[in-house]
Structures are given as structure tokens and as C-alpha cells.
Amino acid sequence: MNQGDVDMRLRGCAWWIGAAMLSLIAQNTLAIDDDQLPPIMPVDDVRVGMKGYGLTVFAGTKIEPFPVEVISVMRSSFVITPPRGAMIWITCTDPRMLESGAVQGFSGSPIYLWDDGDPNDLGKDGRLIGAFATGYKWSKGCLAGVTPIQQMRSGARRAPDELNEQQAASRHGGPSSAAPLIRAVLDLANAQRLPDDATWRARSILQLMPDANDEHVPYGRVSSRHAMPAADIDESVVASPSMMPVPAGSPYVARLLAPLLEPWGLTPLAAPGVSIGSPPPDIDPDKLEFQPGSVLSLPLLLGDLEAAASGTVTEVWPDGRILALGHEIFAAGHAEMPMATGYAHFVVPSQLMSFRLAGSVQIRGTVVRDEFSGVVGMPVEQYRLSPMIIGVKMLHHPQRKYNFQLVHHRDLAPIYAVYAAMLCVQDVQALPVDNTLHMTGTLRFPEDRQIPIDRLAPQSSLANIILELLPPISAMINNPHEIAMLESMDLNLSVQPHRTDARLVDAHIDQVRVRPGQSVDITAYIQRYGEPTRAHHINVPLPANLPEGQYEVWVLDARRYGELRQTTRPHRMRTNNIDELHQRIVDIVSVRDNALYVAIPKIQPALAVGRQELPQLPSSRRKVLVTPTVTDVQPYVELIEHRIDLDFVPQGEAHFQITVKKHPSAS
Incomplete structure (x- = not known):
């Protein structure tokens, strides 16, 4: 896809509404009342046995009806404002849906019921009761829960508040933690049996988070409606909002993404072809509009390859407001996600959970509200890329x-x-x-x-x-x-197309007794993959003012060197602001893989006040700082460091002891 195509799909046509008009939109939307909207059937009027139809897209962009019948109406007894917490249960008797059951991607499909006296013509008449929203895995037939439209409209009336950009800036939430996601990544690495050399940077960055070791912090959206069932509960008997399918390319990519996306209600699908961003040539992007039952696409990545979650539009208001899904994406309240018209490739029936493959056509606005009852979009450009x-x-x-x-x-x-x-x-x-x-x-x-x-x-x-x-x-x-x-x-x-790994087979040191200012000479024997062992000579100069004493000498690969720096300077793992965090991340990721490191810990511990290192304090100053009345003081170990750049990646370590004396021959 060239840049012109990207710009067309991002900007659409002349319908875009500039930021200067946001307040005018807000005024107009506040004026909309129920008389200006299609008639609905309140939950209290819904009865078991009532029949009607739903609207959705099975393939392409054609909106098709499917017959439904009410089998139950559940009302929560602990909510304050009815009909919050209510759920209408229906069966769908269309032959296609009897085969597929509830379909991921149909979330938001509007459901209409006929009143007594209506001709019961499929796709005609009837009053809107809500959105197809939830179902059971492994269920036979098609059983679905419907979120009442009253709940969805309540959220839609809060949407104009999101158009105030200054208020919106404060709704992104305060500081949080990357720890749950990084732990999920490390769990993924463990499942892939990746070695410690591949994971040490991720583990080090995790330790920069205050809750690094708190494994009780959940990953994903924290919602009782989406919480994973207890280990002894069969998921097939747990009703939950329909997951939103997202194309993920190859089966391997889909498997890798699953533990990262499913906690957010997104199902990665192994569907290589649908990652291509252009719609079919028979679709005119400018003529495709949001309608009840049409595909709603939520692009997460745009350009040469595309990734988008998809659902269905429930209702379109006169001011262009879109009500969709019938359940949350993240339930964060405020949202800033682009929304696009879309098309469906086809529905894939599955015994576990069927899904619809869909793609984006043209961005037409922003999802600005995300609640348990559904999402609300408006024809404004309030997302960022x-x-x-x-x-x-x-x-x-x-x-x-x-x-x-x-x-x-x-x-x-x-x-x-x-x-x-x-x-x-x-x-x-x-x-x-x-x-x-x-x-x-x-x-x-x-x-x-x-x-x-x-x-x-x-x-x-x-x-x-x-x-x-x-x-x-x-x-x-x-x-x-x-x-x-x-x-x-x-x-x-x-x-x-070749390996560049190597193994540190052995190493020896030429002299174990040296003077300050002298060099330590080390010979490292390294075997590259598929090659014979070769000797590499390393010369490490010592400081001229190095105190006399016994010193440890370490020859280390990148992982072991990075971990040694972390343990010898623990104060650097505490950060007080974003700049310190940024610098620490840079320190971690900047350790070169294709190098050997020589590290010699100094025998005299140094002190750090906060992150400020004080390496050469006189003993009198040290005594003043190391008292119970002085807080945030921590000892650390200085390292004499030397790096040897290589054109391969060594693994392993070697360890020696040396004696530093000003006159070693006299001892």
C-alpha cells in the first residue's frame, strides 16, 4: 500500500470534522432525545417466546437478517438503576447460525422484536431491544445474550463529554505498571524454552517496576465479566462477552500473541491473507456507511499490513454517533481508538467458538466511550498515531x-x-x-x-x-x-543464514600478582559454532591508584555482565522520574551481545545517596553518612570494566583471583 492509499484510508473524504467544531458537536448531541431516535422495546416489555430478527454481515458488506426468539429475561437485583445488569437471552434459528453458534465478530448485531399485530416479515418492523453480545463456548445451537439498548444509550449520552480535549487528556489515567505484561512475555518465553541469555534484558526491565515481584497483579482488563474462571470450573459453562477476532498472520504468530491479546478480549486468528490492508476492489470506500448491522472495524495497526479488531454496529444516531458491540473492549470509560467501516470475508464455524474474518475499509471517526454496555463512536478525529x-x-x-x-x-x-x-x-x-x-x-x-x-x-x-x-x-x-x-x-x-554463537571453553591469567597501574593479561579460549577453538588475548589495565589487596577477576558474556552490574549497583534499579527510568532502560539494552566483558569488583565499597554515586569518599565522610539518621544511603561496588568487541556472540564465564601489591617481588 502506498502512502496515498494510507492517507486516503486515514482521512476518508470531506466528512472529517475539525477540532474547532467539537464544541458545536457536543451542543448538538446533548439536544438529542428519545423522540429523535428509533423506537425501542424496554426490557420490562420483553417476554419469553417473543420473536424477531437480528441484522449482521455474514460476508462482504451485505446486511442480512436472521430470526431470533426470546427464551429468558434476566434482571439483576443488586443494581441501582434498572436496566443495568439485565440480559435478554435468545436463540437464533437461522441454519447458518445453528451450525456456527454464537459468532465472534457478531457482537453489536442489533436485535429487534415484533409486537403483537406486526406481520413478522424477517428484517422488517419490530422494535430494537439491544445488541447481540455474549455466548457460551461449546454450546450446541445458537444461544446468545443481548445487552439492552437502554444501557447502551445511557453510555452514548455520556460521549459528548469526551470531546473536550483538555478533559480527555486527563482521562488517560495515572501512572501504572508494565510488570503484568512483561511477566506475561517472560511466561511466553518460558513456554518457548528460550534460554536465560534471551530473557535477561526483559527480566532486568521488569525489576525497574515497583510491583516487579507481585504476581497477584492481574494482566489484562480487570473485569468480573472477563475474569478467567477458577481452575476447577469448565469454561464451557461460563458466559462471557464475545471475544473480538483479530487477524494475526501465521499460526505461529497467532500462538505467540494469544497469551498477550486474549486477556484483553481479542482473539488472534491465523489468517495470513486478511492482514493485507486494502479492501476488495468491488467496494467503494466513499459509499460505504455505518448502518445497524454493518461491520465495525477498530484498526490497531495501519499501513502495508493491517491489524484490526471487528464487531458490529447496533445503532446510528442523527448526529453520527455510533453504538456498537454490546459489551466493553477495555471498560476504561474514556477511549481514543479509530473506528472504520469494514467488510467480512466469511464466517468460520467452529465447535469451540465460531468467528468472522473481517477487515477495514475507511476510518470514519473515533471510539470515544468504552463501557460494559458497549462502545460509542463519533465522527471526529480524536485518536493519535x-x-x-x-x-x-x-x-x-x-x-x-x-x-x-x-x-x-x-x-x-x-x-x-x-x-x-x-x-x-x-x-x-x-x-x-x-x-x-x-x-x-x-x-x-x-x-x-x-x-x-x-x-x-x-x-x-x-x-x-x-x-x-x-x-x-x-x-x-x-x-x-x-x-x-x-x-x-x-x-x-x-x-x-548462519549461526554466530560461540562458547567460552576455558581461560587463564598470565600473572596472579600485579602492581597498581599494571595490566592483567588474560587468554580466553573460544569455540565458535562449527569451528575449532581459538585463543583470544585480553589486556586489562589497572588504575594506578588501585589499593592493595585480593581481587576477583570475572570474564563474562553479555547476560552475566548485565546481571553483575545490576547486583553491584542496586541503587540504580530505583527510579524517581521518567528520565531516570529512561536512562536505566538505555543502560540495560545497550549491553552488546557480541562482546566479552572483564569485570573486577573493587574491594572498598562505595556509597550512593539516592542515585548519586560517591565513589571516593574519605572515611570521615563515610561515617557521617552511614548512620541511622541519614536515609536513602546504600553501599555499592565499583567495577573496573573492560569490553572486548567481537564479531560473534560468546556465552560462558571464567573466574580468577589476583593479588595487587605495590612491590609484589618483596612479599
């Missing part, structure tokens, strides 16, 4: 470059930034069995904060991309200090 450029170089293929726009969302943006990279690297073929993935690029955040990416990963899988990109992005967005959304990402992925 971040550009991403991803280049891919693979043997026997020309270099490729992809352009994307990433939707701003605190929880989903990190996932879909990684999703884009995974799709690009395997757009043409899978990674070779023997490979080295070289990731380079820059992540940019507000106020010119940048995180460089330079990762050399032998024997990589797509999970390695998740581990390297998602934790730093998520930590900058969700942290105890402030929200720093990803503003842009430039990434290059170079795939080499």
Missing part, C-alpha cells in the same frame, strides 16, 4: 521496507509494535533453521528520549523480537512516573 518504518534484509531477497501507523493505546501499542516487526520479518519466508537475527534501530518517546536497539541474536525465533522490543516500550508507557507514548519506531531486521 505513531509512524513506524521497518526494514528487512534476508539472503536471496531484495531489501524490503514497510510503513505503518500505530494507534496510541497504553496496553496494546507495545504488542502491536512487536506484531508489525514479526509480520515483516516473515512476510516472504520463515526464519532459517540456522540463523542470526540482527536488530538495529531507534525507539523515540516524548522530549527527545530515545532508546537505541542493537541486538545480535543467534538461533532466533519470532519470540526473540517480542523479548527485545516489548519490555522497553511497555515500561516507558506504563510506569510509576508518567506516560511516555511511543512516538516513532525505526527498525531494521537483518537475517543471516
